[in-house]
Amino acid sequence: MKQASHSPDLTRLSRHIPRTPSIGSTTVTDEDHVHLSFGFAAPELFPLATLEQAAGEAIRTHGREALQYSGAPGPDDIVKWIEQRAHHNGLDVDSAHVLVTYGATQGLSLAAQLLLEPEDEVWTEAPTFFSALQAFRLSGAVIRAFPLEADGLNVELLEQALQEARATERPLPKLLYTMPTYHNPGGVTLSVAKRHRLIELAREYHFYVLEDDAYGELNFTGQPWPTLYSLAPERVIYLNTFSKIIAPGLRLGWMIAHPELIQRLRILMLGGSTGVFTQEIVAALLQNIDMNEHLERLRTHYRQQRDVMAAAIDRHLGDAVRYVLPEGGFFLWISFREVIDTTELQQRAFTYGVSIVDGRSFYPQRDVGHQLRLCFSYCNSEQIEKGIARLARAYTDYVAEQEAVQLNTLEYHNRV
Ligand SMILES: Cc1ncc(COP(=O)(O)O)c(C=O)c1O
Structure with a gap:
């Protein structure tokens, strides 16, 4: 007798179901890992x-x-x-x-x-x-x-x-x-x-x-x-x-x-x-709750976290990136001056112990690759500092590797 398949028939799903899952969850259990990808609120500020x-x-x-x-x-x-x-x-x-x-x-x-x-x-x-x-x-x-x-x-x-x-x-x-x-x-x-x-x-x-x-x-x-x-x-x-x-x-x-x-x-x-x-x-x-007072607490905290992140970016990434200092919210969006692929950088950064979100995820056609999103709301100052330092190291190593590949390719073409 033919066994019934236990797999669902995925060809019957609506053609509108997105192929990419939502961002924002992770299975990382390493406590030292820094999550600059999460658009999460600061848990210490929950009332x-x-x-x-x-x-x-x-x-x-x-x-x-x-x-x-x-x-x-x-x-x-x-x-x-x-x-x-x-x-x-x-x-x-x-x-x-x-x-x-x-x-x-x-x-x-x-x-x-x-x-x-x-x-x-x-x-x-x-x-x-x-x-x-x-x-x-x-x-x-x-x-x-x-x-x-x-x-x-x-x-x-x-x-x-x-x-x-x-x-x-x-x-x-x-x-x-x-x-x-x-x-x-x-x-x-x-x-x-x-x-x-x-x-x-x-x-x-x-x-x-x-x-x-x-x-x-x-x-x-x-x-x-x-x-x-x-x-x-x-x-x-x-x-x-x-x-x-x-x-x-x-x-x-x-x-x-x-x-x-x-x-x-x-x-x-x-x-x-x-x-x-x-x-x-x-x-x-x-x-x-006194909402105005509560909001002031949130604003003061998130403003400080933004400043810590901006200072860390300036220190560790300097001229490699451009950004507009946000006047509110949770996010700092950076653009690299070099033509790089932040989807690849994201993977490398992950192995260096920091999560970020590549810029492509925010474009309908996933076609812009030199930007990324950092979130300053969730991590504390120490983690932010550590996370940006790791990102900068990942970036430097990534660029060095790209240059080495280009150099090798050039040498190969010059030889043949
Ligand atoms: C711009 C924007 N809209 C909506 C939401 C989702 O809000 P909610 O948690 O209320 O679904 C978010 C959360 O990340 C957001 O960034």
Whole structure:
């Protein structure tokens, strides 16, 4: 008798399933290994005591409802908090504008589901957040990317592309995805003038803007940035998250958009609302924490970590690299002056005891190879220093090896 195969038939999977897994997990167990690849929050800044108290309170006061599908007050309290925070940041919203999600990542997927059909155009920055690329690939949309500059997306090139598409009757984008403030991975921020121009273009060419503001609160300079949503609430779907300001393990984020859009997004949230129990805990936490004080603590800490990393890069890599000093967020994006392949460097650096993420992972076509992302949020100062020193050694050895190969090839060609 023929044995049934125990392997799944992978040819039956959706053709939209991305071939590359998401970045951000690792199996390294060596304690000395330095993880500059993780976009993780600093674990020492999790408000553990307040969370423990909040979790106890959630169970004691509303445990029976909070462990049901619905019925506990936490979800409404969270929406009220989001409304208040939005007002504090200059957004005019009420509860009809808000949808609480399983992290900003679910917001990305929901926005893609709401707007994109196979072959639709979605335009992004290059580089951009890799999970957004995954969400867009899953939708079957065509991704087109526009370069980042020191002051954010190159809006001029975007405008030229829009004009060209219109003139030649090529497809215009349905959606533009952007991280205007403290970009991941670019670390840059979109200037105010460009924000206004981008919104004018969205209105003129009728595309939606998906504004990912995951790092907006982690501002190191105190300079406020107007959100794109505040400039055009009818054109912008706004994403934010508790991951960077409380803890990512909560898996809690939110979307802000026009109530007509929120209503439809809610329909896409199969399974009802986001985890009620987690929301009950976070609602209790938000009541017991002084958020402004907590945010100041985060900003001070991450600013220091950024400075430690920038100083280490200057010391160990010096003129070999260029970067824009980020004014907020988690990431420092470096470009090597030499034409090198950071995918290869990443592998070598790993064997030297440091993880980084190669630049290719952030480009839709994986076609730009001389950049890489470093994260200063997760490691302590000592680890950052050690990690950058290891990266610099890996780079020096890598370049020396490349040069030796080139020299050998040259000698060989001269001989034959
Ligand atoms: C730009 C950006 N958006 C969204 C997310 C995901 O946030 P969440 O943890 O809420 O899903 C991240 C996290 O790395 C991010 O960098």
